[in-house]
Amino acid sequence: MxxxxxxxxxxxxxxxxxxxxxxxxxxxxxxxxxxxxxxxxxxxxxxxxxxxxxxxxxxxxxxxxxxxxxxxxxxxxxxxxxxxxxxxxxxxxxxxxxxxxxxxxxxxxxxxxxxxxxxxxxxxxxxxxxxxxxxxxxxxxxxxxxxxxxxxxxxxxxxxxxxxxxxxxxxxxxxxxxxxxxxxxxxxxQQQLIIEEKLAAVEQMGAAISHEIRNPLTTAIGFIDLLDQVYLDNNRRTKYLSIIKNELDSAEGIIQDYLTFSKPVVESVEELDIQEELTHILKLLHPLANYHSVKVSTDFSTYGTIQGDKSKFHQCFINIMRNSIESMSYGGALLIKTVATQNKIIISIQDTGTGLNKEQIQRIGEPHYSTKGPQGTGLSMMVSYSILRAMRARIEVQSEIGKGTTFQFHFKINKT
Known part of the structure; x- marks a missing residue:
């Protein structure tokens, strides 16, 4: 040569x-x-x-x-x-x-x-x-x-x-x-996996959201019947119309959140306010938590921003929180907490579900594995872990059988 x-x-x-x-x-x-x-x-x-x-x-x-x-x-x-x-x-x-x-x-x-x-x-x-x-x-x-x-x-x-x-x-x-x-x-x-997992999440959340929408619609229909069948003075009629409007606005808000989550994935890096984004995610998951009788509480002691794709960030934490909620079949509690250090923001998700053993913790994020049991496909956690790695987040998992699981996600803080 x-x-x-x-x-x-x-x-x-x-x-x-x-x-x-x-x-x-x-x-x-x-x-x-x-x-x-x-x-x-x-x-x-x-x-x-x-x-x-x-x-x-x-x-x-x-x-x-x-x-x-x-x-x-x-x-x-x-x-x-x-x-x-x-x-x-x-x-x-x-x-x-x-x-x-x-x-x-x-x-x-x-x-x-x-x-x-x-x-x-x-x-x-x-x-x-x-x-x-x-x-x-x-x-x-x-x-x-x-x-x-x-x-x-x-x-x-x-x-x-x-x-x-x-x-x-x-x-x-x-x-x-x-x-x-x-x-x-x-x-x-990877994009196809994210879209398919999002469609699966939308399908699973459909029953809970339909139940949540039915409540304000039932209330609105009841007051409409009153307006149609009973003679009312102007003050009471105005009050009933205000109640109907508020209930319909509530139903519209739930539908709007649902449709926003259902939109296709858009890849763009932007500044994300942690508290604002987590609040939006919890609002979307509220019907599912009620459906499973899970009490959701928050401790947002941190105000800060990170860099990432908003759609994928939502997808990631909706998957993780949804798994935590569904692991508590007979009710339980879900705590979302944020803590900040000089260089990073830590998001903690703690549930009182069935918990995981050491082998299950090591296998989280692998294909064909699910925290919900052997029947799961594991795509949700695999997609979530892939998104988190792309955002350069460090993941820590602590769990004990019968006492629940705590996820901690360490993100580099965006210094502006």
Whole structure:
């Protein structure tokens, strides 16, 4: 294996490690299409790495793997004009020579071409995208190879260049595009799990909420009957109409909360007021708590904010509190408490349910496990734990059989 090939393989290894650092190890990043600025930063850093680990031959040609980040960033994120400019800019540091002007001509034309075909490319299937990006890289590598071969290069060096350019760039594009597709599929699967679990929660809460809505509607109907059948003076009629309005407003509020929770998941990071969000969640879960004869109490001694996605935050704590409520089949108590330190906010959820043993505590958050018993699917806790890890929350669970369970969630406080 020649020097240039080894040089290219080492550069490709660095690009792969950088990709893992940006998109696979960091769960907060999610889809590269959602976090386009993060994707741009990755491809810019990749171009810098390729420029630093370039291999000059003769005086006018510099060999590197710049085509990999340029092509992937252009096809997946439609960043080819920016990346093309940066490629030319970094090439200038190696000298204003014939190779520099060839780079200007090539990347100016090819940047526009990649920018135009990117929307079409994204409509292809995952496998087709990998094959297309790998194939076009191979064609470009052969074209660059022919350009170099037309110039005087020694036979030994030419063989090394052929192996390096025909094998390494297509291999790199195939590898990184496959990793991108895997990351996208995992993100879509996670989103689908959250939506399915939300639909399951909506279905389970339906009976309790329908009971809660029936009470104000029954009251309103009764007063309407009185207004229709009995002669009333104006003062009493006004009083009855006010009661009817209040009861209908109460029913509308319950329905509105229910519909808000049923909305599709929207991924956006924003500032969340802990007390406000927990109060909203408890208001939504109030019918379910009444249905199971569970007394809910709060101790909000902390006022603070964290960074996160509001919809997913609601989804997470509704799942956890719902499991706690349903674990208390014959009534019980649920305490929601907040405590703050200098750097973090702790949310504590304590129930008086059946409790968990050590093995069950260790398995919380795994697929096909549920705190409600062997019949559960465990999707709710798995989704909740996934959301909490994405928000970089630390989770502590304390439980004892027959005495209930306490969950503690440590969030980094948002200092503003």
């Amino acid at each position: 020649g020097v240039i090939t080894i040089h290219f393989l080492f550069n490709l290894t660095l690009l792969t490690i950088l990709f893992f650092a940006f998109f696979l190890l960091s769960k907060r990043v999610g889809s590269i299409h959602i976090h386009k600025r993060t994707g741009l930063l990755y491809f810019v850093l990749s171009l810098i790495l390729c420029s630093l680990f370039s291999y000059p031959i003769q005086s006018e040609y510099v060999l590197d793997l710049r085509i990999i980040p340029f092509l992937l960033g252009g096809l997946y994120l439609r960043l080819s004009p920016i990346l093309g400019f940066l490629v030319i800019f970094f090439r200038a540091f190696h000298g204003i020579d014939l190779g520099f002007f060839i780079a200007i001509a090539f990347y100016s034309v090819f940047s526009f071409f990649i920018w135009r075909i990117s929307p079409w490319f994204l409509k292809l299937t995952s496998t087709t995208r990998i094959l297309f990006s790998t194939g076009i890289t191979l064609l470009l590598s052969v074209g660059i190879l022919l350009t170099i071969a037309l110039n005087t290069v020694s036979a030994d060096q030419l063989l090394d260049i052929i192996i390096a350019y025909v094998v390494v760039p297509p291999l790199g594009v195939a590898l990184l595009s496959s990793l991108i597709e895997i990351r996208e599929k995992n993100q879509q699967l």
